[in-house]
Amino acid sequence: MLTYQSIAELIEAAEKEGEKLSRLVLRDQAEQMELSEEELYKRMEESFDVMCEAVRKGQDKNQRSTSGLTGGEGYKMKRYSEETDGGLSGSFMTRAMSRALAVSGCNASMGRIVATPTAGSCGIMPGCLVSLYEDRGFSKKEIVMSMFTAAAFGMVIAHRACIAGAQGGCQAECGSASGMVAASMVELSGGTPKQCADACAIAIGNQLGLVCDPVAGLVEIPCIKRNVSGIMIAFSAADMALSGIASEIPVDECIDSMGEVGRSLPASLRETALGGLASTPTGIRLKEQVFGKQEAGN
């Protein structure tokens, strides 16, 4: 059985058995949870279906958040992508951005999402995987299987560091999500287990220190846009790893470092809405707009 204490353990097991990480993880989890592989696959598939549905809902022109602070971002980016033939980043990437915005917006408007690993970073995995599914012709089966790899990486991150903004800042939520999905995209593209680990290491390393500073304490500003940065980092990390660029710092050490940085962040930058963008004059004004003036400073 796997312990999910280190990614080195996962890579070693996959290399030894000559198997994909996702296969290994599915088999192990079925054993540990005392369920059949088919049942686990079905449950994961259901999560992927929810992601696809959240993309569709969040791209609605009239999508607005419960607080009224945000809305319509997924729609705007989709329209821009179509009207400008892909804008600056190209059609594939701008469409992926639209999906990340849409899912994150769906979350802000009390729609149904999959926490991956949390609600704050719920747009990153669908932004990447739904794009590979809808625009790059990967089969649903391949995509759903790759989510087991992402999950295994996430379990190691949760064990060694953390996945909650209140504990480790945004690097623990969006950083973890990017690292997880980067690994799964490398596996989907035919990369080795070691390259999956490199992609995760690069993605986490590139978001190290990112603080959690939600305006008014709401999962909207800057969270929704950070989901877009999250997918850009995930794609670039996966491409780097696939091109043969390795991470000099091994992934487990990157994760430990993320945990360490998280512990050294002041409380004001860990989801308390007391620092960063949340405590800017505009951030405070927006908070007053939603919750009323008497709450300012709380």
Next chain:
Amino acid sequence: MNVFDIIGPIMIGPSSSHTAGAVRLGRVANKVMNNEKPVEVKIELSGSFAHTYKGHGTDRALMAGIMGYHSYSEEIRDALQIAKDRGIHYEFIPTDIPGAHPNTARMHIKGEHGTTCVVEGASIGGGNIRVDYLNGMRVDFTGERNTILVMHYDKPGLIAAVTNLMAEKYRDVNIGNFRLSRPVKGGEAVMTIEIDGMPPKGMIEDMRQIKDVTNVILIRAI
């Protein structure tokens, strides 16, 4: 921890602690009411809940849970309207419960047949909850494991009756934690029993048949 703790839960946004956890707290109250339709709901909100409940939809989430919806039910968004349509009178009261967790709610519920209950608990992050009090009695469970609440009248031999039933008829059940709360001798009391795995079919029903047991509630693990 398993893969679905990382890819999941499937939930209604925007926040696992302010929305998903709040629904689960509400669901505890729903189970305590044992299918009796609520007519009056008064919810005290403390700490962060008191300040931010509207923007996070915590009010809708708690009401949705009280009405029996799940943390993945899309009805959460419209829960306050649904409550109105069902003739449930509700009220949210921002307050300060001294010493309570920052995300604490105390729910006072009255049912159509006059049953009342008070559930106090906190959303402690990631959709996890901790239930602190039930009808003023300390219960203190997290819902990480399947939890059985045995509401009963404090009578000699009752703990033995419950645990003997488990030991003799349902031998595979392993108790991970047990707590008895009994504010007044001979009065209303509650056993909090956390078990490994799911309770076998029939066990909850059998427990309900024990004399002086008034209700048995199963709170499933996340």
